[in-house]
Amino acid sequence: MRGSNVVGEAAVRAGCRFYAGYPITPQNELPEYLSARMPEVGGAFIQGESEIASINMVLGAAATGVRAMTSSSSPGVALKQEGISYMAGQELPAVVINMMRGGPGLGNIAPSGADYYQATRGGGNGDYRTPVLAPAGCQELADLTFTAFDIADKYRTPVMILGDGLMGQVMEPVIFPDPIDIKSLPPKDWALTGCKGRKPKAIFSMLLDLNALYNHNLHLQEKYDEITAKELRWDTAMTEDAELLVVAYGTPSRIAESAIEELRAEGIKAGLFRPITLWPFPTIPLRKLAAKIGKVGVFEFSMGQMLDDVIMAVGERAEIYFYGVPGGIIPTPSDVARFLKSSIKGDGKVGRRIEA
Amino acid sequence: MSAEAAFKKIFGRPESLKENYTHYCPGCGHSIAHRLVAECLDELGLRENTIGVPPVGCAVLAYNYFNFDMIEAPHGRALAVATGIKRTNPDKFVLTYQGDGDLAAIGTAETIHAANRGEKISAIFINNAIYGMTGGQMAPTTLLGQEATTAPGGRDSSLHGNPIDISAMIAVSNGVVYVERCSLASLKQIRQAKKAIKKCFQVQLDKLGFGLVELLSPCPTNWKLSPKEAWAWVNEVMVKVYPLGVIKDTTGYEDKK
Numbered sequence: 106m107r108g109s110n111v112v113g114e115a116a117v118r119a120g121c122r123f124y125a126g127y128p129i130t131p132q133n134e135l136p137e138y139l140s141a142r143m144p145e146v147g148g149a150f151i152q153g154e155s156e157i158a159s160i161n162m163v164l165g166a167a168a169t170g171v172r173a174m175t176s177s178s179s180p181g182v183a184l185k186q187e188g189i190s191y192m193a194g195q196e197l198p199a200v201v202i203n204m205m206r207g208g209p210g211l212g213n214i215a216p217s218g219a220d221y222y223q224a225t226r227g228g229g230n231g232d233y234r235t236p237v238l239a240p241a242g243c244q245e246l247a248d249l250t251f252t253a254f255d256i257a258d259k260y261r262t263p264v265m266i267l268g269d270g271l272m273g274q275v276m277e278p279v280i281f282p283d284p285i286d287i288k289s290l291p292p293k294d295w296a297l298t299g300c301k302g303r304k305p306k307a308i309f310s311m312l313l314d315l316n317a318l319y320n321h322n323l324h325l326q327e328k329y330d331e332i333t334a335k336e337l338r339w340d341t342a343m344t345e346d347a348e349l350l351v352v353a354y355g356t357p358s359r360i361a362e363s364a365i366e367e368l369r370a371e372g373i374k375a376g377l378f379r380p381i382t383l384w385p386f387p388t389i390p391l392r393k394l395a396a397k398i399g400k401v402g403v404f405e406f407s408m409g410q411m412l413d414d415v416i417m418a419v420g421e422r423a424e425i426y427f428y429g430v431p432g433g434i435i436p437t438p439s440d441v442a443r444f445l446k447s448s449i450k451g452d453g454k455v456g457r458r459i460e461a
Numbered sequence: 462m463s464a465e466a467a468f469k470k471i472f473g474r475p476e477s478l479k480e481n482y483t484h485y486c487p488g489c490g491h492s493i494a495h496r497l498v499a500e501c502l503d504e505l506g507l508r509e510n511t512i513g514v515p516p517v518g519c520a521v522l523a524y525n526y527f528n529f530d531m532i533e534a535p536h537g538r539a540l541a542v543a544t545g546i547k548r549t550n551p552d553k554f555v556l557t558y559q560g561d562g563d564l565a566a567i568g569t570a571e572t573i574h575a576a577n578r579g580e581k582i583s584a585i586f587i588n589n590a591i592y593g594m595t596g597g598q599m600a601p602t603t604l605l606g607q608e609a610t611t612a613p614g615g616r617d618s619s620l621h622g623n624p625i626d627i628s629a630m631i632a633v634s635n636g637v638v639y640v641e642r643c644s645l646a647s648l649k650q651i652r653q654a655k656k657a658i659k660k661c662f663q664v665q666l667d668k669l670g671f672g673l674v675e676l677l678s679p680c681p682t683n684w685k686l687s688p689k690e691a692w693a694w695v696n697e698v699m700v701k702v703y704p705l706g707v708i709k710d711t712t713g714y715e716d717k718k
Contacts, residue, residue, distance in 0.1 A: 161534065
């Protein structure tokens with residue numbers, strides 16, 4: 106099944122009953138799929154007049170306790186930042202899919218990793234964080250879609266799934282988790298349902314009182330600390346005997362895995378560290394492993410964005426090498442293998458050494 | 462005879478309004494509009510089934526005054542937020558309460574497309590031809606020649622464009638069933654406004670499509686007029702640009718009578 110369709114089917118099975126989005130390549134298969142699938146399960150699908158309208162439709166649906174989702178690609182996600190910031194402030198759960206494409210501006214429609222900053226730092230205003238999940242294949246797209254809705258509901262926060270144009274288009278076999286029974290989900294006592302038999306509720310992010318906003322931000326930060334403590338996800342492969350630790354997420358991690366296998370066939374030992382949550386970033390696990398191995402090679406589809414998080418995690422505990430390609434041009438495993446060999450030698454001929 | 466039996470309550474606070482003081486200025490139309498909305502919800506028995514969406518602007522704190530569930534929308538997005546609510550909760554009564562900046566400037570796209578989709582939502586549109594909350598800047602509905610802090614010397618069509626009549630604009634769409642413009646500057650018009658709001662709500666209850674009531678609303682503070690002068694300005698100047706009356710009605714209600 107195609108990556109975008111996988112997300113659509115997984116969302117429905119995870120109990121999503123509202124989708125709004127605006128067409129943008131390379132993720133159009135997702136709204137196309139849901140336009141037919143949502144009505145089958147009694148859900149609602151709307152093609153919004155813009156990304157801004159779509160995210161705000163999701164905000165409205167989410168406020169009533171419905172599992173809701175929108176999707177887009179890079180420039181479209183830029184437009185959704187207003188709604189994401191409001192939902193962070195209003196503590197509303199929702200899932201935002203971003204299949205990244207090349208930028209800045211209109212860029213191109215090829216796979217890219219250039220919106221790591223936008224996703225993990227957030228382009229919206231205010232002191233908030235958005236949990237970001239980075240799948241590396243169709244099975245994980247399905248599984249992490251479930252995870253995204255669960256994290257969103259548990260912590261009352263928007264959650265982003267960050268893939269790229271390739272992830273949205275690639276076809277791989279998937280075993281879907283069984284559909285959940287929506288009635289089995291924990292009740293949302295904060296949701297707006299009409300005030301029959303209770304006092305009216307209001308959901309808002311504006312807190313004019315200085316102390317109220319101060320305390321609200323402290324409350325949000327407590328929540329982000331809890332997410333950081335409980336929801337970190339990462340994966341490792343072939344690290345036990347590695348002389349070099351490759352750090353890559355999403356599509357680049359798949360290419361890196363092939364490159365590592367190429368090297369291993371030649372007797373050169375590299376291993377993989379793959380962040381699955383990009384925020385919160387698995388800082389401490391990476392730090393420990395990097396310190397043990399001593400050399401780190403960072404590979405991503407940008408000119409160095411996740412690199413910042415790696416530098417913050419590793420610091421001077423290991424040598425850091427970086428190989429970044431701007432979105433659109435996808436290196437082969439052999440290209441990446443040359444970078445890894447160069448990093449192991451420490452000659453900096455492919456990619457570059459990050460001076461601590 | 463007990464006191465209860467001897468006296469009949471003929472006037473009180475609608476249940477759909479909380480017992481709070483509002484922050485609105487003396488002579489402002491919002492307090493009147495709030496009351497009319499609340500009375501209509503009470504009379505139709507809708508309060509406990511209503512989810513409302515206030516704007517960003519002077520009525521941003523409306524959830525402190527309205528006594529039913531409400532959700533804040535980003536500036537201009539009220540009708541998109543309301544769409545998400547209504548489509549997932551078709552049995553709920555969903556209304557937006559928006560000013561001219563919210564509905565006719567930053568939210569123009571959301572307004573036109575929610576209306577054009579024929580969303581079964583009721584929009585209350587407060588037009589005071591000025592940005593009130595931010596202190597008197599030019600609104601999309603500001604009249605030509607009208608002073609605003611960002612239109613010194615008055616609105617000039619060659620520099621600032623013309624006052625926008627968004628109610629007439631949306632009325633051309635088939636999804637829009639009912640649009641009426643009333644004012645909050647005379648007792649007669651206030652009574653008419655209540656009738657219009659109630660009819661607009663009935664449109665949603667009957668699932669006919671999109672309904673909007675525009676209320677020309679005095680803003681003495683930013684017009685720099687006394688409340689009495691502000692009423693006169695609505696009645697003598699503003700209505701010439703925004704004529705009162707039914708702009709569109711395909712409800713068929715009158716035919717049935």
